[in-house]
Amino acid sequence: MTRSAIELKAEAKNLNFYYGPVHALKNINMPIERRKVTALIGPSGCGKTTFLRCFNRMHDLYPHNRYEGEIILYPDKINIISPEIDPIEIRMQISMVFQKPNPFPKSIYENVAYGLRVRGISRKGILDEAVEKSLRGAALWEEVKGRLNSLAVDLSGGQQQRLCIARALATGPRILLFDEPTSALDPTATSKIEELIIELKNEVTIIIVTHNMQQAARVSDYTAFMYLGEIIEFDKTDKIFTAPSNRLTEEYITGRFG
Amino acid sequence: MEDIKKRIKNIKLWNGIFSIVSLLSTFVGLVLLFALMTDLFMDGAPRISYKFFTSFPSRFPEEAGILSAWVGTLLLILVTAFAAIPLGVAAGIYLEEYAGKNWFTDIIEINIANLAGVPSIIYGLLALGIFVYFFKFGESVLTGGLALALLILPMVIMATREAIRAVPNSIREASYAVGATKWQTVKWHIIPYSTGGILTGIIIGLSRAIGETAPIITVGALTFIAFLPASPVSTEFPFISFKWLLDPFTVMPIQIFNWVSRPQQGFHVNAAAAGIVLLVMTLFMNAAAIYIRYRFRKKIKW
Numbered sequence: 001m002t003r004s005a006i007e008l009k010a011e012a013k014n015l016n017f018y019y020g021p022v023h024a025l026k027n028i029n030m031p032i033e034r035r036k037v038t039a040l041i042g043p044s045g046c047g048k049t050t051f052l053r054c055f056n057r058m059h060d061l062y063p064h065n066r067y068e069g070e071i072i073l074y075p076d077k078i079n080i081i082s083p084e085i086d087p088i089e090i091r092m093q094i095s096m097v098f099q100k101p102n103p104f105p106k107s108i109y110e111n112v113a114y115g116l117r118v119r120g121i122s123r124k125g126i127l128d129e130a131v132e133k134s135l136r137g138a139a140l141w142e143e144v145k146g147r148l149n150s151l152a153v154d155l156s157g158g159q160q161q162r163l164c165i166a167r168a169l170a171t172g173p174r175i176l177l178f179d180e181p182t183s184a185l186d187p188t189a190t191s192k193i194e195e196l197i198i199e200l201k202n203e204v205t206i207i208i209v210t211h212n213m214q215q216a217a218r219v220s221d222y223t224a225f226m227y228l229g230e231i232i233e234f235d236k237t238d239k240i241f242t243a244p245s246n247r248l249t250e251e252y253i254t255g256r257f258g
Numbered sequence: 259m260e261d262i263k264k265r266i267k268n269i270k271l272w273n274g275i276f277s278i279v280s281l282l283s284t285f286v287g288l289v290l291l292f293a294l295m296t297d298l299f300m301d302g303a304p305r306i307s308y309k310f311f312t313s314f315p316s317r318f319p320e321e322a323g324i325l326s327a328w329v330g331t332l333l334l335i336l337v338t339a340f341a342a343i344p345l346g347v348a349a350g351i352y353l354e355e356y357a358g359k360n361w362f363t364d365i366i367e368i369n370i371a372n373l374a375g376v377p378s379i380i381y382g383l384l385a386l387g388i389f390v391y392f393f394k395f396g397e398s399v400l401t402g403g404l405a406l407a408l409l410i411l412p413m414v415i416m417a418t419r420e421a422i423r424a425v426p427n428s429i430r431e432a433s434y435a436v437g438a439t440k441w442q443t444v445k446w447h448i449i450p451y452s453t454g455g456i457l458t459g460i461i462i463g464l465s466r467a468i469g470e471t472a473p474i475i476t477v478g479a480l481t482f483i484a485f486l487p488a489s490p491v492s493t494e495f496p497f498i499s500f501k502w503l504l505d506p507f508t509v510m511p512i513q514i515f516n517w518v519s520r521p522q523q524g525f526h527v528n529a530a531a532a533g534i535v536l537l538v539m540t541l542f543m544n545a546a547a548i549y550i551r552y553r554f555r556k557k558i559k560w
Contacts, residue, residue, distance in 0.1 A: 048364055063359060094436035104447060115436035116447075153559045164432070171436060202329045222438035 009034040009175060009205040010055070014069040017050060017059070023051045026229045027161045037197060037206045039220035039237065041213060043252065047229040048209045052177050054081060055207065056094040057087035078144065091118070095168035096177040101160035103152035108144050111152045111163055115171035130170050138166035139196050153234050158189025165196065178208040182215065194219050210232050213253055298537070302530030310531060314484040315513065319524025324532050326483040327513035330399070331468060333487060333502060334509055337403020338410065338467050343460055346411050350418025355444055361386045374412035381409045382476025390477060397478030399487060400503040405473045410463035417459015421452035426560050454554025458547045465543035469536065471511040481516040510536045
């Protein structure tokens with residue numbers, strides 16, 4: 001893979017992460033290409049979610065967590081995990097969609113508008129426009145446009161997850177993080193989310209953690225296979241799934257372990 | 259085989275015995291409560307009238323009423339609420355959302371848990387020392403209200419923490435993930451979603467405060483008051499007066515205690531009637547707490 005050909009959005013350099021005494025991520029080096037989908041796969045406990053949550057500093061919410069190394073965000077070349085950088089500044093640019101749909105117990109409208117309200121925007125015209133644009137972006141607008149003021153928790157699971165995507169999109173993020181976004185959804189809702197992810201990469205860089213190897217193969221351009229806190233192999237998705245160069249990767253994707 | 263059957267029979271016997279014992283224990287409580295209530299109502303109900311609520315205490319049992327007592331209770335609870343709610347809720351929010359997990363927080367937590375178990379008369383002594391002698395608030399509504407506020411503060415803090423802990427962590431993460439600050443998360447999510455639980459705790463705390471006697475006697479509430487505290491509204495600018503805060507007062511439980519300790523039968527009837535009023539007051543507050551909890555449970559789903 002020639003490095004110069006790709007346009008970087010972010011890059012992890014010698015990233016280490018510790019939960020108290022537990023060394024959870026070990027010397028991670030990995031590029032994230034702009035407007036592409038990068039998938040993180042690996043067995044449970046391999047550190048893929050831990051890695052993902054470094055990108056928007058979610059680990060800062062809990063005590064005794066420690067980062068070492070760098071995650072450089074391009075084009076500004078700031079180090080995301082530097083203690084001098086306010087995590088709020090990072091989260092305003094890098095949003096996240098979680099494993100279980102977690103809409104607020106508020107209206108559909110307020111859920112999507114939340115990110116803007118957090119930034120102090122309250123002009124109805126701006127909010128209305130952003131809510132519609134984000135709901136369209138999350139392929140949910142047609143289903144909910146007549147009932148924006150009804151409660152978000154009354155939507156189906158798949159709709160709730162798309163609402164959470166709309167909420168993450170509303171503030172125009174530069175990177176969108178997905179943490180196993182379909183693990184709580186049925187196959188129909190899952191395929192809708194997958195289509196959406198492929199659609200979204202035209203506008204935003206995406207990193208997705210998934211347990212489901214078919215899903216990684218379907219939606220991603222790059223795949224990283226992680227094991228015991230290390231990146232075992234990182235390459236173009238086609239290459240990883242057809243001709244992996246590492247024996248562990250091959251055993252994992254053929255289902256022999258994990 | 260026979261052996262196993264015998265053993266099962268034996269175990270089942272104990273099962274039956276225990277269920278009967280627990281049923282009887284439950285009934286003892288229920289029957290006692292019912293008997294007490296009936297007795298109280300039989301004695302006091304005929305005495306309750308409009309005049310009973312609008313008369314001051316008197317030397318003659320048939321002319322005596324509970325005006326100064328229920329007004330005193332109401333004003334006291336007002337002071338208690340104004341002091342205990344902001345302090346308790348803020349402390350609860352701090353401990354759940356802001357405080358780090360360290361030895362300092364641990365000490366605060368142990369202290370609050372212990373405070374909840376301190377006998378109420380100790381709070382009375384504390385209030386006597388601090389509010390009466392040190393701050394010179396006198397034996398006033400303010401002193402009494404603050405004493406009760408101290409008493410229910412641990413309850414309010416615990417109820418607030420309990421309610422906040424019921425908010426799922428996924429909601430917090432969802433809020434932080436779009437770049438919200440701690441205060442924005444608390445203001446837009448934590449407080450609104452835990453209001454039901456917090457209000458319930460507050461009301462139960464206040465209804466406990468209504469019935470407290472010991473700390474109020476300690477800070478020097480009078481047992482015989484034939485006047486009302488100054489009116490909180492006046493006809494002159496600025497129309498609101500806080501003079502009542504420093505007036506002497508009495509409260510329902512003290513009035514009841516005073517009447518019971520008199521030899522005349524007529525006063526005992528008065529005590530029973532005042533007891534009914536006090537009971538109804540606390541029942542109403544508890545009912546309000548249950549209703550609020552029900553309303554909020556229905557409104558907030560995760």
